[in-house]
Amino acid sequence: MNRPRHVVVLGTGAFAGTLTKAFAQRASGPTVVHVVSGDHDRARNLAALANAHAVLADRSVRFCPHRLDVAGGADLRPLLGRHQPQVLVVCSSEYSPGEMRGHPSAWTHLVGAAGFGVTVPLQAATALRAASAVEASPGTAVVNACFPDAVNPVLHGAGLPVLCGLGNVSTLVGLIRSELRVSDESRLKVLAHHAHLHSPPTADRDIRAWFDDQPLTAAHDILQRGRRRPRADLNEIGAVSGAAVIDALTHPSDYYVGHVAAPEGRPGGYPVVITGRSVALRLPPGLSERQAVDRNQRWSVLDGITVDRQGKAHFAPAALDVLRTHWPDCPATFGPQDIEELRTRQLILRERLLQLPAPTPEPRKTYDTPESL
Structure with a gap:
């Protein structure tokens, strides 16, 4: 045995x-x-x-x-x-x-x-x-x-x-596969970010998807329907998809074709092939790795933060404005070495703010990509 x-x-x-x-x-x-x-x-x-x-x-x-x-x-x-x-x-x-x-x-x-x-x-x-x-x-x-x-x-x-x-891009792929009844994930290639679990400000900032290497123009409408489902249900889709990734890495076969978030530290989610312990992108014809990464980096701003190739995080200007209403000396940027200190300060901030009522809701802000990126 x-x-x-x-x-x-x-x-x-x-x-x-x-x-x-x-x-x-x-x-x-x-x-x-x-x-x-x-x-x-x-x-x-x-x-x-x-x-x-x-x-x-x-x-x-x-x-x-x-x-x-x-x-x-x-x-x-x-x-x-x-x-x-x-x-x-x-x-x-x-x-x-x-x-x-x-x-x-x-x-x-x-x-x-x-x-x-x-x-x-x-x-x-x-x-x-x-x-x-x-x-x-x-x-x-x-x-x-x-x-x-x-x-x-x-x-x-x-x-x-x-x-x-795991999760995020796989959740969105799962919604598309479910509606189109696609059992073979290799027929789909989806470029998406965690931010796309929510509706983007405009349809042209939604995910990019290809079915049999042809643009899937219905992707936005499919996801708009899927995003109305309870978030716990969406969470479950991503987790079930993740089990296949863990199995492929634990018991490698010839190869595994699917989608993962942030392979080897890239921002956002991508279609991939897993062979043994290596993960390679499988992009549609005409889309380079640099173009795919740059697009996900631009989408990152929808979450109010981007992380550069050195692991340094940058809050979007509008996000920083919101943060500094409660955290006046919040840093605009931080690196991996700063995480422990910021984690301690955020735990204190969260505990304080949890005791305060929510103000009158305001429209969600739309972020622009920082010029440095």
């Missing part, structure tokens, strides 16, 4: 839970999945549920819970060093999109007005710690599911080995 491969999943939230259960039903070979959380009951319950899914699907997968609070400073290196996993999946951060669906407050208003990019320090801190820990397991592929479109470029700029991200 083949020796089992190992996967570490960091986090037990909604995305991690759906991803783990989906992997339980599709793993191609013997696998041990280590479910890691600071809350042992959540890790134990998710592992038990995923084990049931694996048995019912007749898959040779075993799930083991671990109590380890990486966000709180716990060291992930001993676990990685002991098991040498094929893949480390980061699904844990100090910000959840679910906050925007909860009770309105000055904090939710700030994120809505400034853009999702304001959360980068809260999204990136745990990912930075986790990716740094793979020095104990050099063969481990790091896959980040926490706002990868912006966080992965930060990690890459820090010299950390992040291979790709």
